[in-house]
Amino acid sequence: MASQTHEALNRTAAESQAGAPGQKKTPCIMVIFGAMGDLTKRKLLPSLYNLAKHNLMSDNFAVVGVSRAQMSHEEFREKQRAVMDQFATDKFDPALGKWLVDRLYYACVNFDDREAYKGLAALLAQLERDCKTGGNVFFYLATAPEFFGVVARNLKGAGLLAEDNGSFRRVIVEKPFGTDLETAKALNRELRQEMEEKQIYRIDHYLGKETVQNILVFRFSNGIFEPIWNRRYIKHVEITVAETVGVESRGGYYETSGALRDMVPNHIFQLVTLISMEPPISFDADAVRDEQTKILRAIAPIPPEEVLSRTARGQYGEGVVAGKHLPAYRSEAKVSPTSNQQTFVAMKLSIDNWRWADVPIYLRTGKAMPKRETEIVIHFRRAPFVLFRHTAIEQLMQNRLILHIQPDEGISLRFGAKVPGPTMKLGTVDMDFSYATRFGSTHSTGYERLIYDCMAGDATLFQRADMVEAAWGVVQPVLDVWQALPPRNFPNYAAGSWGPREADDLLARDERHWTNE
Numbered sequence: 001m002a003s004q005t006h007e008a009l010n011r012t013a014a015e016s017q018a019g020a021p022g023q024k025k026t027p028c029i030m031v032i033f034g035a036m037g038d039l040t041k042r043k044l045l046p047s048l049y050n051l052a053k054h055n056l057m058s059d060n061f062a063v064v065g066v067s068r069a070q071m072s073h074e075e076f077r078e079k080q081r082a083v084m085d086q087f088a089t090d091k092f093d094p095a096l097g098k099w100l101v102d103r104l105y106y107a108c109v110n111f112d113d114r115e116a117y118k119g120l121a122a123l124l125a126q127l128e129r130d131c132k133t134g135g136n137v138f139f140y141l142a143t144a145p146e147f148f149g150v151v152a153r154n155l156k157g158a159g160l161l162a163e164d165n166g167s168f169r170r171v172i173v174e175k176p177f178g179t180d181l182e183t184a185k186a187l188n189r190e191l192r193q194e195m196e197e198k199q200i201y202r203i204d205h206y207l208g209k210e211t212v213q214n215i216l217v218f219r220f221s222n223g224i225f226e227p228i229w230n231r232r233y234i235k236h237v238e239i240t241v242a243e244t245v246g247v248e249s250r251g252g253y254y255e256t257s258g259a260l261r262d263m264v265p266n267h268i269f270q271l272v273t274l275i276s277m278e279p280p281i282s283f284d285a286d287a288v289r290d291e292q293t294k295i296l297r298a299i300a301p302i303p304p305e306e307v308l309s310r311t312a313r314g315q316y317g318e319g320v321v322a323g324k325h326l327p328a329y330r331s332e333a334k335v336s337p338t339s340n341q342q343t344f345v346a347m348k349l350s351i352d353n354w355r356w357a358d359v360p361i362y363l364r365t366g367k368a369m370p371k372r373e374t375e376i377v378i379h380f381r382r383a384p385f386v387l388f389r390h391t392a393i394e395q396l397m398q399n400r401l402i403l404h405i406q407p408d409e410g411i412s413l414r415f416g417a418k419v420p421g422p423t424m425k426l427g428t429v430d431m432d433f434s435y436a437t438r439f440g441s442t443h444s445t446g447y448e449r450l451i452y453d454c455m456a457g458d459a460t461l462f463q464r465a466d467m468v469e470a471a472w473g474v475v476q477p478v479l480d481v482w483q484a485l486p487p488r489n490f491p492n493y494a495a496g497s498w499g500p501r502e503a504d505d506l507l508a509r510d511e512r513h514w515t516n517e
Ligand code: BG6
Pocket: 205, 243, 262
């Protein structure tokens, strides 16, 4: 029995390397707007390379890089060829690199120049004939958000979004999807004027992470967890997304964004919904996303008068992270020396439904933290009575399940055990599962699955308009109150610490503390 299970697991691991049976290789063209930006060389092309390595790419495939710079196809190829091995996630295979470089093309387009899209249309028509891509095209908008609307409008104007003869036209939009509820609604309206909702793929790279996808597998493919996955057994949930880096070269963006907008309504809410949603009736895109949306709608918006007591915000001052000095946020490039932008946020949320009523969800995220760590800690209730003599009820440990999302992906369960010896003493032990130990390290950018799914037409891991709006709806009261009442004590945490005192106070008020291990 045990060896059969082992074989099954080994088979699953091998299949995921090679591409499981039934997976499609879709003939198509990928058009990248903003092709000279970092994303193309760091993530998108390495992902295509990895997909090709796993035999998941059709030979009838081409990439068209689009940006404002004047360049020939050959110059674009040369630029990408020069850095391809540097950004490969694994040992670089030049033959595979050539396979991809041979499929690269370039179009110079000023995003707001309608005429230039005619040139792009002509190139796509020619590639469709030469590469036999069946009219299938997906556009990846790796541009600044202010161009999303104009690019969509001009694509439609040039007839490039029409799905003729069973072909597909899809548009991947990178975050941020708006900067608050109003702008998110406006962006959704703008995009939907030009195309149907099913053509829009709003990407959140957190959903490309193996361990984030594994939350669903863990919950819904095991019979033992779901029966206890509710308020009767779970006391509270903690979600931490800690980064050691400061804002690096992104001070300009961060000044307009801040930690709340940058991380909470998108990445962290993905974790919240996957952890708390009801089992979907199937793994169809809309069945899964309907359940996620229900959770986002069930998160009670924090009443304005409670915002300050149920949230904490912080900005890092100078300090030391992992032995290295980090300047204060206010000293970073393109940051105002009197900036009040937050680089840390913590909040207490509640999900108003039958499963989760009265189970607080505490979440926090910050830059310049002591450790890079994304994890979800599920705290279970204590055993109900004292069975062991001399053990006070408050000394009974609580079971705790930790889903380690990154960097050391895994799952651990803490439970009580007898400490060996002649007397009855209780101790706690951890049962640990590590992805790297069991499956070996995964060499991926995190974008492979998302790009593959877009080509295959599976939108499960992409955001629908209603999800984006529901998420902004939850954080909007916090944005409003924080704006009306600017912080007076920034910077309020040293780089290399676990955030401001207010974040600890938030949990201390409920007689709890963060898991800083
Ligand atoms: C991005 C944010 O969306 O996610 C960054 O804009 C953040 O500020 C990053 O650093 C975190 O992603 P990851 O994959 O490193 O956890």
